[in-house]
Amino acid sequence: MNSLLSRRALLARTGLGIAVLAAAPLRAAAGAQVVVIGGGIIGASIAYHLAMAGARVTVLEAEKPAAGATMNSFAWLNAGNKRPRPYHMLNLLGMMGWHRLQSELGATALPVQWGGCVDWASDEADARRAAASVLAQQGWGYPIRSIEADEVTRLLPGITPGPIAGATFSDAEGTVNPVIATQALLRAAAARGAKIEYPVKVTGFESGDGRVSRVLTDKGAIAADAVVIAGGMGCQPLAAMLGAKVPLESTPGILAHSVSRPIALGRLAYGPGANIKQTADGGFVTGENFGVSKAPPTREVGEALLAKAASYVPAIRGAKLDFVTLGHRVLPKDSFPIVGHLPGSANAYVAAMHSGMTMAPLIGQLAAIEVLGGPKADLLTTFRPERFA
Ligand SMILES: Cc1cc2nc3c(=O)[nH]c(=O)nc-3n(C[C@H](O)[C@H](O)[C@H](O)COP(=O)(O)OP(=O)(O)OC[C@H]3O[C@@H](n4cnc5c(N)ncnc54)[C@H](O)[C@@H]3O)c2cc1C
Structure with a gap:
């Protein structure tokens, strides 16, 4: 052949x-x-x-x-911190590819939640690292910028982010139901x-x-x-x-999924210790910033993840845990x-x-x-x- x-x-x-x-x-x-x-x-x-x-x-x-x-994926579509450049490009072109697939299959058959991601840090050192990373990403043409604290709450109305030492917004990112x-x-x-x-x-x-x-x-x-x-x-x-x-190696990652709630989060939120999204049907999904989950995927662990997310997104308070997933990354x-x-x-x-x-x-x-x-x-x-x- x-x-x-x-x-x-x-x-x-x-x-x-x-x-x-x-x-x-x-x-x-x-x-x-x-x-x-x-x-x-x-x-x-x-x-x-x-x-x-x-x-x-x-x-x-x-x-x-x-x-x-x-x-078991969080399914955040992003290229932000991915280095070196050839790897960044695969991810960036992957993001663009989702738009192409939506035009081929139709947005109803293939729903993608665009709207970007707001990422904030409470720690000064983390904020400095993020600001330096933004400059590097901008140099590669990636659509990301540093934003002030008031823009965090404008982009994510109703959230309670706590102290903000620095924040970024990448408006081309999105998420999909895997x-x-x-x-x-x-x-x-x-x-x-x-x-x-x-x-x-x-x-x-x-x-x-x-x-x-x-x-x-x-x-x-x-x-x-x-x-x-x-x-x-x-x-x-x-x-x-x-x-x-x-x-291949694998690391485990746990995500907590809540039952459906009225839509309150129009884009991805990435706060200290919690990455959070709300699916189109209203369920919140959250994990610990893509870290390696050491605990077993119990309901208690899921409830703790939801509680952490609720500290940033008050709309999650009172949202019952639906289920917890344990995924093994293909690394x-x-x-x-x-x-x-x-x-x-x-x-x-x-x-x-x-x-x-x-x-x-x-x-x-x-x-x-x-x-x-x-x-x-x-x-x-x-x-x-x-x-x-
Ligand atoms: C917790 C977690 C969070 C993640 N978050 C993100 C994220 O935010 N953004 C992102 O881009 N990626 C994320 N990922 C990574 C992403 O989900 C994976 O890279 C992707 O799902 C891998 O897809 P795959 O098809 O290669 O593998 P899989 O989804 O594992 O599919 C492989 C399939 O092959 C089948 N199979 C295996 N062996 C055989 C066999 N011998 N015969 C027949 N079938 C077989 C399996 O049953 C399985 O269904 C995350 C992953 C995890 C676990």
């Missing part, structure tokens, strides 16, 4: 171009059968873009769509002929001459011209079956995405990363181009699996 992609895909070669072009320029060779392992946001986005290109796609998911890290987004992409892929199969666990591969020919599952084997491993934490053992290293060993063909396998491709909610639209688009034999994306050069070989 030298090129499963038509010449027209060559149009979609450079960074910004890839993010803003509709997926339509891609065209797979007739009958190309691609198996995508994993029905999280990354597998769903890759499957969608492959299906848009005309590939025959089968998604194999061990549990159910979004069952892994995706379901499960709804995953389902929307899989539905759109299915509408273009993709088969979404679950529960089906991939147990191995049949390969020869450096190519996978069949994917083995607990329900039987399936022939493949190309295989995409988008199994979250499952990427490591799956790649190992093909003799490749995809080293590549050096913290950066691992994306590309596996060393030693001409037709097996991997995509494993943290911040996958932000990057999913771009990763889906670039991966589809590369899986179908199109040009290698410059944007992914420093994120290849070869760095661990």
Whole structure:
């Protein structure tokens, strides 16, 4: 499979171009059968873009769509503090990609809550670090600015932020319901002929001459011209079956979800010790600033998280805890995405990363181009699996 992609895909070669072009320029060779392992946001986005290109796609998911890290994600779409620049760009273009996906799928099928994020610090040293970071981000063209304390309460009316040593506002950021987004992409892929199969666990591969020919599952084997491993934490053992290293670590993250309340928070709020959002259906979601959660995900822990959030957002007071989630971040060993063909396998491709909610639209688009034999994306050069070989 030298090129499963038509010449027209060559149009979609450079960074910004890839993010803003509709997926339509891609065209797979007739009958190309691609198996995508994993029905999280990354597998769903890759499957969608492959299906848009005309590939025959089968998604194999061990549990159910979004069952892994995706379901437990805070899903803040941002590129702010992400460094170095190539990583920042993947995230920024990922954010832009959500706009593209909304225009392709429709904002009703794929709701994204735009409105930006207000971030404030009570500690002088934290505020100085944030102000320096704002300057660096502005230098990369990121839409973020330092704001005064009165603007914090103007942007987040009714909040009680406590002492403010410094604050920032990034108006291009947003958030998405990770499960709804995953389902929307899989539905759109299915509408273009993709088969979404679950529960089906991939147990191995049949390969020869450096190519996978069949994917083995607990329900039987399936022939493949190309295989995409988008199994979250499952990427490591799956790649190992093909003799490749995809080293992942995981850290736990707990989020508390409240029952629905009248809408009070029009954008993301990131205060000391609490990141807070309110979903479109009114539920508040909060965690501890993306730290590593050491406690078990009990109701007591969830109630403490909600109480902390309520100290900033009085509308949360009295909102009952609905449920608590414990998610395991898909953390590549050096913290950066691992994306590309596996060393030693001409037709097996991997995509494993943290911040996958932000990057999913771009990763889906670039991966589809590369899986179908199109040009290698410059944007992914420093994120290849070869760095661990
Ligand atoms: C607490 C928390 C907060 C986060 N907050 C943010 C945030 O604010 N912004 C952001 O951008 N990102 C955030 N992330 C990260 C983001 O959620 C992940 O990067 C993203 O969800 C990863 O998606 P994925 O599809 O790669 O993996 P997953 O969602 O884990 O999906 C992988 C799927 O593969 C399936 N699978 C595995 N092995 C097999 C097999 N052998 N056969 C078949 N199927 C298999 C699994 O069942 C699973 O459904 C957060 C993550 C966590 C845990």
